[in-house]
Amino acid sequence: MLTTHLQHFWMMGGYAQYVWPVYFLAAGILIGNTWSTRRRMQQTKRKIKHWLERTA
Amino acid sequence: MKQGVIWRTLYRLASPQLFYRTSGRCLPWLTVVTCLLFAYGLLGALVLAPPDYQQGDAFRIIYLHVPAAFLSLSIYTTMAFCAVLSLVWRIKLADLVLKNAAPLGAWITLLALVSGSVWGKPMWGTYWIWDARLTSELLLLFLYLGVIALNRALGTRVQANRALAIVVLIGFVDIPIIHYSVQWWNTLHQGASLSLLAKPKIAPSMLYPLLAMIAAFMGFFVTSLLARVRTDLLWVEKRSKWVTALVRE
Numbered sequence: 001m002l003t004t005h006l007q008h009f010w011m012m013g014g015y016a017q018y019v020w021p022v023y024f025l026a027a028g029i030l031i032g033n034t035w036s037t038r039r040r041m042q043q044t045k046r047k048i049k050h051w052l053e054r055t056a
Numbered sequence: 057m058k059q060g061v062i063w064r065t066l067y068r069l070a071s072p073q074l075f076y077r078t079s080g081r082c083l084p085w086l087t088v089v090t091c092l093l094f095a096y097g098l099l100g101a102l103v104l105a106p107p108d109y110q111q112g113d114a115f116r117i118i119y120l121h122v123p124a125a126f127l128s129l130s131i132y133t134t135m136a137f138c139a140v141l142s143l144v145w146r147i148k149l150a151d152l153v154l155k156n157a158a159p160l161g162a163w164i165t166l167l168a169l170v171s172g173s174v175w176g177k178p179m180w181g182t183y184w185i186w187d188a189r190l191t192s193e194l195l196l197l198f199l200y201l202g203v204i205a206l207n208r209a210l211g212t213r214v215q216a217n218r219a220l221a222i223v224v225l226i227g228f229v230d231i232p233i234i235h236y237s238v239q240w241w242n243t244l245h246q247g248a249s250l251s252l253l254a255k256p257k258i259a260p261s262m263l264y265p266l267l268a269m270i271a272a273f274m275g276f277f278v279t280s281l282l283a284r285v286r287t288d289l290l291w292v293e294k295r296s297k298w299v300t301a302l303v304r305e
Contacts, residue, residue, distance in 0.1 A: 009103075013113035018178055022171045023102075026120045029163050030276060037280055041287045048294045048303045 070149050072289050073298045079282045086282070090275030097272050100265025108262075117175040119266060122250070123273035124168035128196060129231055131161035131277060135203070136228040139221035149285070151217045152292070154224060155207050156284035160277060162200035169193060180244060188237035189245035192230055199227040 012019045101119035108115035135157050141150035172190070173183045184190065206223060210216035233240075238247045249257050256263050293299045 012116070013107055015112060015114040015116075015178060018114055018174050019116050022117050022120055022174050025170060026124075026167055029167055033160065033163060033280055037283045037287070041283065041290075044287045044291050045303055048290060048299065051294060052300060052303065 070147050072149065072293050073296075075149060076286055076289055076298075076302075079286055083279060083282055086275060086279045090272055090279055093268050093272035093275055097265050097268035100261075101269060105262045105265055111179060114175060114178050117171050119269050121168060121171040121175060122266060123270045124164050124171060125193070126270055127273045127277055128161060128165040128168050128193070129234060130274070131157050131164060132196065132199070132224075132228065132231055135161070135224050136231075139224040142217060142221045143225075148292070149289075151221075152285045152288045153281065154220065156288060157281055158200055158203040158207065160280055160284075162197060162204060164273070164277070165193065165197040165200055169197060185244055187244045188241040189234065189243050192234040192237050195230050196234060199230060203227070 010016060097119065101116055105116070105119075107113045135154050138150040138154040138157070141147045142154065169190075172193075176185075177183050203220065203224060207216075207220055210219060237243060238245055250266075258266065290299055290302070
């Protein structure tokens with residue numbers, strides 16, 4: 001029963017090949033941007049630390 | 057009197073240290089609210105909203121396309137506003153907001169274009185058409201890419217910031233063209249389904265998740281922008297005592 005419901009949901013009324021790629025692309029863009037922003041903050045803090053050590 | 061208070065508050069917030077501290081306090085709350093809005097919006101978009109009687113389940117792409125398209129215009133408008141702040145009042149923070157908003161705007165515009173194009177295939181029978189709305193939105197993507205490229209090429213000098221602000225203001229001419237293109241020209245793209253003044257043409261079961269997704273996308277933009285500006289602010293202010301103290305913590 002649950003499998004049928006999930007299958008029906010996954011099929012998106014025959015439009016799965018259009019709907020899911022767009023949702024995956026959106027997820028990729030949103031998650032990728034969030035991850036890169038966090039990474040940039042950590043890298044910048046490390047860079048400033050090194051810069052401070054060099055200039056001290 | 058009231059206006060004076062607003063200007064004083066804005067002027068104080070433009071101070072790098074205060075901005076860093078205040079935005080740091082707001083960010084966790086903004087992230088939670090954005091995640092909740094995405095959770096409700098996605099549940100409504102994919103599960104709760106019934107299939108459209110004409111478009112079937114393909115209409116669910118609209119829950120990404122409309123917020124992305126709306127945000128692509130809002131981001132550029134924010135950049136133009138910052139360009140004015142930078143040119144007239146020389147606010148350093150405005151330059152940072154302008155530069156950091158551009159990559160986010162480019163990604164969101166790309167999402168608006170791709171989602172619209174994929175939706176267009178089953179509905180219009182084609183992925184792309186040189187229609188006024190689609191073409192002007194594509195031009196917006198090129199404007200974002202141009203601003204990013206120019207920023208990388210010019211560096212961080214004061215003249216570079218001024219040049220970037222002027223380019224952004226010239227490009228702002230595309231925003232009303234995108235918005236009114238469906239009224240000015242005979243386009244394949246339909247007119248606006250949502251308006252601040254008119255009664256919505258969408259059923260509530262479909263409308264509320266759409267509004268939630270628009271709010272979630274706005275939340276994502278504000279959260280990402282604040283985080284990016286905070287990062288750049290640290291680097292720009294690295295010689296100041298508060299940054300030294302913060303990094304050594």
